Amino acid sequence: MKTAEVADVAYEYDDGLYLNLTNRCPTACTFCVKKQWSWRYRGWDLKLSGEPSAAAVSEVAVSRLSRRPFRELVFCGYGESTYRLPELVEISRRVRREYPELPIRLNTIGLGDMIWKCDISPDLARAVDAVSVSLNTADPAQWKRLHRPAAEFREEGFAAALRFTARCAARGLHVTVTAVDLPGVDLWAVTDLALKLGAEFRVRPRLENSVPDIAP
Ligand code: SF4
Secondary structure (H helix, E strand, C coil), rough: CCCCHHHHEEECCCCCEEEEECCCCCCCCCCCCCCCCCCCCEEEECCCCCCCHHHHHHHHHHHHHHHHHCCCCEECEEEEHHHHHHHHHHHHHHHHCCCCCCCCCEEEECCHHHCCCCCCCCHHHHCEEEEEECCCCCCCHHHHHHCCCCCCCHCCCHHHHHHCCCCHCCCCCCEEEEECCCCCCHHHHHHHHHHHCEEEEEECCCCCCCCCCCCC
16 A cells, blocks of 8 residues: 555556656646646546655655666656755655666756756756656747746746756766647647757647546
C-alpha cells in the first residue's frame, strides 16, 4: 500500500519516474487538467499538503529507482518545478551519485528565469540532461490567452520563455518545445520557432478528452 508522502512526491508513468516538487504555478493554463482531474494523474495523487524537502524527495526517488529500471527521471507535477530550483539541483545530485546513467529531464512552462530574475540555465545544465518547454504557441497574444499568466509574467512571459529555451539549448541541453494540440494553434509556426531557438518540437495530445484513472 502506498503512503501519502510516496504517492504525492513521486509517480510513475510510461517507464519514467516523475517528481512532484510543488503545486505553485506562474500560469493558470486553459488546458490544465489538475482541477478537472481532482489533482490526480493516472492513479497518483499530486495534491501536495506542503512542499517536500529535497532530502525527502531524494529518499523516495532513490528507493523507487532501486526497485525496477526506469527510462528517465522527470521533474514534473501539477506545478512549476523551477520554483524549487535549489531542491531540484540537490535531488539531481543525489540521484546522479547513485544512478549516473539515468537521464534526467525537466518539464517546465519556461518562466524559471523570470521567477529567479536571472539566467538559471547554468544550474539546469548541471542538474538535468533535457528540458521540455510547454510553449504551445508562437503568438505572444495567444500565449497570454492560453496560459493566463499571473500579473508579473503577463507582459514579459512569452519573450522570457523563448529566451529561456534558447539559453538552455545553447548550454547543450536537449531541449524540446511542446505544444498541446489545441484549436486555433498554428503548430507549423511553433515548430519553426522551436527550431530557430535550437530546440526540437513535439505535439502533445489534449488530456481533457482522456478519462483519468481512479487511484489504485
Ligand atoms: S503550469 Fe502545468 S500545472 Fe500549472 S496551470 Fe499550467 S498545466 Fe497546470
